[in-house]
Amino acid sequence: GQVTPLAYHSNPLQAPLAFSDDASTVITIGLGTTPQLNSFQVATGKLTLLYTAQTPTQLPIFLGMSNDGRYVLFQAAGQAYLGDAVAGQSQPIAPPDGEQISDGTLTGGGDYAFLVTALGRIVSITLADGTLTPLVPATPSVSNLTNLSPGSLVRLTGSLSGTASDWADKILVNGTP
Numbered sequence: 001g002q003v004t005p006l007a008y009h010s011n012p013l014q015a016p017l018a019f020s021d022d023a024s025t026v027i028t029i030g031l032g033t034t035p036q037l038n039s040f041q042v043a044t045g046k047l048t049l050l051y052t053a054q055t056p057t058q059l060p061i062f063l064g065m066s067n068d069g070r071y072v073l074f075q076a077a078g079q080a081y082l083g084d085a086v087a088g089q090s091q092p093i094a095p096p097d098g099e100q101i102s103d104g105t106l107t108g109g110g111d112y113a114f115l116v117t118a119l120g121r122i123v124s125i126t127l128a129d130g131t132l133t134p135l136v137p138a139t140p141s142v143s144n145l146t147n148l149s150p151g152s153l154v155r156l157t158g159s160l161s162g163t164a165s166d167w168a169d170k171i172l173v174n175g176t177p
Helices: none
Strands: 014-019 025-030 036-041 047-052 061-065 071-076 079-084 089-092 101-106 112-117 122-126 131-136
Touching: 014 061, 025 061, 036 071, 047 071, 047 079, 047 089, 071 101, 079 101, 079 112
Parallel strands: 061 101
Antiparallel strands: 014 025, 025 036, 036 047, 061 071, 071 079, 079 089, 101 112, 112 122, 122 131
């Protein structure tokens, strides 16, 4: 029935983002002149820097954390990173085909990351060796709908499996191929 305040930093602009499942770790963001992502160990009071933004407007975005709080998945400027709270290091995760990362999560053991790209692709990455496995291919999309008009040529971005005849009459606009 008692509350113990967590003094994770003397900076009043330090805000908590997430707690690990075992409540041993708090992920915080420092919103000073240069945003920082930190890991705070509750038992020891140790604050570990995981990432410092390159510009004041480049906020790191928390995506997921291992159950014990050691590994932290986050994104900054479309690039995914894996932070290690024990080592105090963060490494970029190679995106599929150079795509930007829009979302993701980390498994409880911190072994796998699941990332969503800006093209709607979902990939699984084995973090021990960097093996990338596509789970959902890129979603075909139109990059600029303002130029869309009847009879105009429209380019779809994305990948489709199969031959052109496999897709005949399957790409429709208002029910029209």
